[in-house]
Amino acid sequence: xxxxxxxxxxxxxxxxxxxxxxxxxxxxxxxxxxxxxxxxxxxxxxxxxxxxxxxxxxxxxxxxxxxxxxxxxxxxxxxxxxxxxxxxxxxxxxxxxxxxxxxxxxxxxxxxxxxxxxxxxxxxxxxxxxxxxxxxxxxxxxxxxxxxxxxxxxxxxxxxxxxxxxxxxxxxxxxxxxxxxxxxxxxxxxxxxxxxxxxxxxxxxxxxxxxxxxxxxxxxxxxxxxxxxxxxxxxxxxxxxxxxxxxxxxxxxxxxxxxxxxxxxxxxxxxxxxxxxxxxxxxxxxxxxxxxxxxxxxxxxxxxxxxxxxxxxxxxxxxxxxxxxxxxxxxxxxxxxxxxxxx
Amino acid sequence: xxxxxxxxxxxxxxxxxxxxxxxxxxxxxxxxxxxxxxxxxxxxxxxxxxxxxxxxxxxxxxxxxxxxxxxxxxxxxxxxxxxxxxxxxxxxxxxxxxxxxxxxxxxxxxxxxxxxxxxxxxxxxxxxxxxxxxxxxxxxxxxxxxxxxxxxxxxxxxxxxxxxxxxxxxxxxxxxxxxxxxxxxxxxxxxxxxxxxxxxxxxxxxxxxxxxxxxxxxxxxxxxxxxxxxxxxxxxxxxxxxxxxxxxxxxxxxxxxxxxxxxxxxxxxxxxxxxxxxxxxxxxxxxxxxxxxxxxxxxxxxxxxxxxxxxxxxxxxxxxxxxxxxxxxxxxxxxxxxxxxxx
DNA sequence: ACGGATATCCAAAGCGCTTTGGGAGGAATC
DNA sequence: GATTCCTCCCAAAGCGCTTTGGATATCCGT
Numbered sequence: 219x220x221x222x223x224x225x226x227x228x229x230x231x232x233x234x235x236x237x238x239x240x241x242x243x244x245x246x247x248x249x250x251x252x253x254x255x256x257x258x259x260x261x262x263x264x265x266x267x268x269x270x271x272x273x274x275x276x277x278x279x280x281x282x283x284x285x286x287x288x289x290x291x292x293x294x295x296x297x298x299x300x301x302x303x304x305x306x307x308x309x310x311x312x313x314x315x316x317x318x319x320x321x322x323x324x325x326x327x328x329x330x331x332x333x334x335x336x337x338x339x340x341x342x343x344x345x346x347x348x349x350x351x352x353x354x355x356x357x358x359x360x361x362x363x364x365x366x367x368x369x370x371x372x373x374x375x376x377x378x379x380x381x382x383x384x385x386x387x388x389x390x391x392x393x394x395x396x397x398x399x400x401x402x403x404x405x406x407x408x409x410x411x412x413x414x415x416x417x418x419x420x421x422x423x424x425x426x427x428x429x430x431x432x433x434x435x436x437x438x439x440x441x442x443x444x445x446x447x448x449x450x451x452x453x454x455x456x457x458x459x460x461x462x463x464x465x466x467x468x469x470x471x472x473x474x475x476x477x478x479x480x481x482x483x484x485x486x487x488x489x490x491x492x493x494x495x496x497x498x499x500x501x502x503x504x505x506x507x508x509x510x511x512x513x514x515x516x517x518x519x520x521x522x523x524x525x526x527x528x529x530x531x532x533x534x535x536x537x538x539x540x541x542x543x544x545x546x547x548x549x550x551x552x553x554x555x556x557x558x559x560x561x
Numbered sequence: 562x563x564x565x566x567x568x569x570x571x572x573x574x575x576x577x578x579x580x581x582x583x584x585x586x587x588x589x590x591x592x593x594x595x596x597x598x599x600x601x602x603x604x605x606x607x608x609x610x611x612x613x614x615x616x617x618x619x620x621x622x623x624x625x626x627x628x629x630x631x632x633x634x635x636x637x638x639x640x641x642x643x644x645x646x647x648x649x650x651x652x653x654x655x656x657x658x659x660x661x662x663x664x665x666x667x668x669x670x671x672x673x674x675x676x677x678x679x680x681x682x683x684x685x686x687x688x689x690x691x692x693x694x695x696x697x698x699x700x701x702x703x704x705x706x707x708x709x710x711x712x713x714x715x716x717x718x719x720x721x722x723x724x725x726x727x728x729x730x731x732x733x734x735x736x737x738x739x740x741x742x743x744x745x746x747x748x749x750x751x752x753x754x755x756x757x758x759x760x761x762x763x764x765x766x767x768x769x770x771x772x773x774x775x776x777x778x779x780x781x782x783x784x785x786x787x788x789x790x791x792x793x794x795x796x797x798x799x800x801x802x803x804x805x806x807x808x809x810x811x812x813x814x815x816x817x818x819x820x821x822x823x824x825x826x827x828x829x830x831x832x833x834x835x836x837x838x839x840x841x842x843x844x845x846x847x848x849x850x851x852x853x854x855x856x857x858x859x860x861x862x863x864x865x866x867x868x869x870x871x872x873x874x875x876x877x878x879x880x881x882x883x884x885x886x887x888x889x890x891x892x893x894x895x896x897x898x899x900x901x902x903x904x
Numbered sequence: 905a906c907g908g909a910t911a912t913c914c915a916a917a918g919c920g921c922t923t924t925g926g927g928a929g930g931a932a933t934c
Numbered sequence: 935g936a937t938t939c940c941t942c943c944c945a946a947a948g949c950g951c952t953t954t955g956g957a958t959a960t961c962c963g964t
Contacts, residue, residue: 233943248943314623933939
């Protein structure tokens with residue numbers, strides 16, 4: 219049924235060499251010939267055999283990722299969403315995955331084994347921390363990789379895709395300040411993760427520029443579940459001098475925070491303003507909140523897809539992708555932000 | 562560095578044929594010779610080249626799964642946990658994944674394409690519904706597959722791994738009845754999923770055996786998030802004749818339910834009893850609840866690993882695995898269940 | 905002691921692709 | 935007109951494994 223290179227070449231009256239070169243974009247083939255080849259491919263539905271390509275080229279056509287299985291990271295909704303983007307793009311190019319579940323303490327070994335196995339052409343790395351030792355290790359491994367996020371304190375000479383977390387929360391904070399808010403709380407992700415650190419930094423910076431400072435009593439770090447959002451919000455509301463606004467590192471956290479606020483009988487966008495970071499999770503749209511949420515938006519799935527594109531592009535030596543990308547999150551104002559209430 | 566078959570054969574003074582056969586368990590090789598080969602493998606660290614094996618055998622050594630991206634299913638914590646088990650086992654055997662994100666309405670096309678691509682040797686199927694059309698389709702596809710869960714109303718002649726949901730909730734309900742509970746509520750998973758249907762059935766059966774019936778006003782179906790657990794529990798508590806016990810289809814749901822109960826000022830295990838199904842999610846241990854939870858337990862990760870084992874075993878024609886497995890969930894009694902309160 | 909099993913092993917032919925090392929033909933150079 | 939240089943194409947050699955189709959040697963019964 220499926221036709222192979224040899225048959226295709228015969229059909230065209232060409233050698234396998236020429237057909238192969240036509241398909242792989244080599245220059246030494248006549249434009250007209252190439253067209254004929256491409257046409258024949260369309261007609262026959264020819265698809266090169268990946269196993270044969272693997273063997274001939276030594277490439278694995280697959281990308282490796284270690285799947286974190288630490289409590290609260292694995293089975294994280296954000297992880298699934300990112301993975302969906304990665305997979306969606308990979309499948310288009312007929313790339314496989316080697317998913318390697320691993321506890322954080324075994325990660326280094328896992329990465330080494332994965333790289334040495336020859337089963338993957340590139341690695342993917344996420345959940346970056348400050349001074350993350352894994353990037354130095356990966357650099358030494360002589361296998362391409364892309365990092366989702368960025369470390370802090372490391373030199374910047376490694377390929378990454380990150381969103382500008384600092385700016386996102388800087389912008390969000392500034393908006394709140396412009397609306398007259400002075401006491402702003404933060405419900406952040408895990409304290410050790412780089413994105414949490416940067417978001418806090420952005421917030422601190424915006425406050426500082428207006429002569430304000432962040433009250434550590436108004437900061438909570440936790441896993442990004444809705445339960446934690448709820449539990450983080452409550453003490454803020456019971457504070458002697460409660461915040462008039464709050465920033466959440468995820469719409470998932472916001473879900474819990476909103477519940478706590480409602481329960482306290484406060485009105486979002488009036489008594490208290492709220493801005494969340496929106497990863498564009500399909501199950502949780504900020505516009506569907508009872509009071510639509512003002513957000514800093516950046517699609518996690520798109521990030522996954524983009525990283526797959528870069529990884530694959532690098533492996534196939536196609537296209538020229540920037541080594542470092544910093545996406546700016548969009549600030550989208552909805553009803554959950556309003557002027558600070560009068561004292 | 563890495564040694565290949567040819568070198569290994571030379572080293573041993575044997576032909577490639579013999580070495581290959583020794584490694585793949587063919588009978589026509591002397592036991593002593595086989596030992597020598599195995600010894601040499603250990604010493605040299607020989608690992609067969611998967612790409613070459615693929616090419617020679619026509620097997621892909623990879624398993625395909627479509628990753629559901631419907632709202633509330635993708636990025637489901639339960640999905641991630643299952644995937645971890647699957648991946649953990651697959652990586653041991655050097656098997657890859659082809660993850661194919663797909664919306665439910667495109668699933669059939671996706672499955673067909675996956676099967677036809679030749680990139681996978683077997684498929685995995687989950688989130689079974691009643692009369693699920695996908696199993697008939699997969700049977701027609703002439704590619705091995707294993708189903709996680711079971712359909713309802715279909716003939717049973719397909720390979721599956723499921724837990725005995727009916728019995729699990731039957732047992733749980735009976736325990737509650739023995740403790741004197743008469744009004745029992747149910748916070749279940751999505752209504753269309755087979756496991757939800759069976760759990761409800763088990764509950765109904767236990768009730769019926771004691772002359773009781775399930776009040777539909779005490780049943781909620783929803784995505785299994787903690788938020789939904791909370792929202793499902795609340796109306797039960799406000800009911801004119803509130804339940805004295807509640808069953809939850811997941812510890813995630815239980816998390817929300819517990820919150821609602823606490824908030825209502827009720828004591829778990831005294832005023833109201835609670836049993837949850839425990840998928841053994843590492844981030845959510847029933848024994849760590851403020852009142853440790855009575856549960857029906859069955860590890861999702863173990864199920865994932867088992868399915869991988871069966872799939873891989875089938876592909877390699879190794880071992881003999883039962884086509885159908887029904888795991889019994891363990892009923893583990895902790896402090897969240899107690900005698901029904903006196904009226 | 906001899907034909908026929910039986911037990912072990914091997915040479916060689918693929919699997920379907922990429923890539924090296926030319927080779928034919930025509931244009932350009934002198 | 936001979937030489938060089940492109941342009942465009944091809945034959946063939948792998949990549950590292952599995953598997954077919956024998957070989958060779960040993961052992962059996964008779």
